Amino acid sequence: xxxxxxxxxxxxxxxxxxxxxxxxxxxxxxxxxxxxxxxxxxxxxxxxxxxxxxxxxxxxxxxxxxxxxxxxxxxxxxxxxxxxxxxxxxxxxxxxxxxxxxxxxxxxxxxxxxxxxxxxxxxxxxxxxxxxxxxxxxxxxxxxxxxxxxxxxxxxxxxxxxxxxxxxxxxxxxxxxxxxxxxxxxxxxxxxxxxxxxxxxxxxxxxxxxxxxxxxxxxxxxxxxxxxxxxxxxxxxxxxxxxxxxxxxxxxxxxxxxxxxxxxxxxxxxxxxx
Numbered sequence: 001x002x003x004x005x006x007x008x009x010x011x012x013x014x015x016x017x018x019x020x021x022x023x024x025x026x027x028x029x030x031x032x033x034x035x036x037x038x039x040x041x042x043x044x045x046x047x048x049x050x051x052x053x054x055x056x057x058x059x060x061x062x063x064x065x066x067x068x069x070x071x072x073x074x075x076x077x078x079x080x081x082x083x084x085x086x087x088x089x090x091x092x093x094x095x096x097x098x099x100x101x102x103x104x105x106x107x108x109x110x111x112x113x114x115x116x117x118x119x120x121x122x123x124x125x126x127x128x129x130x131x132x133x134x135x136x137x138x139x140x141x142x143x144x145x146x147x148x149x150x151x152x153x154x155x156x157x158x159x160x161x162x163x164x165x166x167x168x169x170x171x172x173x174x175x176x177x178x179x180x181x182x183x184x185x186x187x188x189x190x191x192x193x194x195x196x197x198x199x200x201x202x203x204x205x206x207x208x209x210x211x212x213x214x215x216x217x218x219x220x221x222x223x224x225x226x227x228x229x230x231x232x233x234x235x236x237x238x239x240x241x242x243x244x245x246x247x248x249x250x251x252x253x254x255x256x257x258x259x260x261x262x263x264x265x266x267x268x269x270x271x272x273x274x
Contacts, residue, residue, distance in 0.1 A: 017049050017052070017053070018045070018049075019033075019034055019035055019043075019045055019046035019049050020032060020033055020034050020046060020049045020050060020053060021034050021071070022053045022056075024060070024062070024063060026211065026214065027062060027063060027064040027065060027211075027214035027215070028063070028064070028065045028066075028067060028210040028211065028213075028214050029053075029056075029057040029060065029063040029065070029066050029067070030066075030067040030068075030069065030210075031050060031053045031054065031057070031066065031067070031068050031069075032068075032069050032070065032071050033046065033050070033068075033069070033070040033071060033075070033076050034071045035071075035080075036070075036071045036072025036073070036074070037072075038077070038080055038082075039072070039073065039074035039076070039077035039120075039121060039123075040070040040071065040072070040074045040075065040076040040077065040126070041076065041077040041078060041079060041080035041081075041126075042076065042078065042079050042080055042099060042100070042125065042126075043080045043083045044083065044090060044095075044098075044099060047098075047099035047100065047102075047103065048099075050103055051102050051103060051106065054066070054103070054106040054107070054110065055106070057110070057112070058106070058110045058111075058112065063112065064112065064213070064214035064215070064218045064273055065112060065113050065114075065115065065210045065213040065214040065218070066110065066112055066113070066114045066115070067114075067115045067116075067117055067206065067210050068107075068114065068115070068116050068117065068129070068133060069116070069117035069118075069119055069206070070118075070119050070120060070126075071119075072120070073119075073120045073121070074119070074120040074121045074122075074126070075116075075117075075118045075119055075120055075121065075122040075126050075130065075142065076122060076123070076125070076126025076129065077121060077123045077124065077126055077147075078123050078124025078125040078126045078127070078147065079095060079099075079100075079124060079125055081151075092153075096156055100125050100129075100156060100157040101157070103129065103157070104128070104129065104132050104157055104158045107129070107132045107133060108132060108229055111222030111223075111225060111226065112218060112221075112222060113134050113135065113213045113216075113218065113221050113222075113225070114133045114134050114135075115133060115134065115135045115136075115137065115206065115209060115210055115213070116129070116130040116133035116135070116136040116137070117137055117202075117206045118130055118136060118137065118138035118139065118142045118144075118184070118193070119139055119142065119202065120139065120141070120142055120143075121142065121143050121144075121145070122138075122142065122143070122144050122145075123144070123145045123146075123147045124145075124146070124147045124148060124155075124157075125156060125157040125159075127144045127145060127146060127147075127159070128155065128156070128157035128158050128159035128162065128163075129157060130144070130193070131158065131159065131162040131163060131166065131192070132157070132158050132162060134225060135194050135209065135213075136192075136193040136194055137193065137194055137195045137196075137197060137202075137205060137206060137209060138184035138187060138188075138193050138195075138196050138197070139184060139196070139197060139198075139199045139202045140184055140185065140196055140197065140198050140199055140202075141184070141199050142183075142184040142196075143181045143182065143183055143184065144181070144182040144184075144187050144192065144193075145179060145180070145181045145182065146159060146163070146175050146176045146179060147179055148176070148179070149176060149177055149178070149179045150179045154176075155176050159176070160176075161232075163175070163176070163192075165232065166191060166192055167190050167191055167192055171190060184196040215271065216271060217253070217255035217256070217258075217259060217269075217271040217273070218255075218271070218273035219250070219253050219255050219273050219274055220250045220253065220255060220256070223246045223249060223250050226246065227239075227242055227243060227246055230242055253274060254272055254274050255271045255272060255273065255274065258270060258271060258272075259271070
């Protein structure tokens, strides 16, 4: 397993990465937020490091799956408010346009499966980063909260786009306006996340899920991801046309040929993601 913490090599550049951990193990790149003393809240430096790590994982052909998680007791508490109130702190527009929106846009556009492993509280932008990922799995003890209303802000980082589409407008509106905590168990029940796992089984479940995804036909998964995101804007006729186009691409892939041959030969397929 390759582990990169304080020092990180990206292409030919050597960069210091102090606020996240980046690991690669058997085709799975893990990005771990690493500011546990402040519940992995984002400052500018951490946001830039996360963007760099996502770009690197996207470009690395050895990486077949990406996992995003946190260290300590939290996934992420969202924006670090101490940074905002500092004399030289960034404006909210800068935080949105340069910190969080680029992270969400990368998560959406990277054509590899991205798993959010919610190890603790996910609040504010932290909760909405989780919503943008392809598969979200949470510890039983984890919680989610749209904390923006408590300080007079609106949900950002794609929250107003994803949450009502996932759980419905009425429920999303209430959670955003009232700022109530949602347990992981409740989040699974209302369809906010894919699965809740007992704390002691959480790490094994994440490893198992990511390992499975990394060995699947990831080109087909990328096309599935593309189709799902387009479904938010297409009508049924446009979506049927898109499915036709993407299925044609999938049907000409090496992975499709391998999958069919393996089925007919009654053997385990070996997919390459192309």
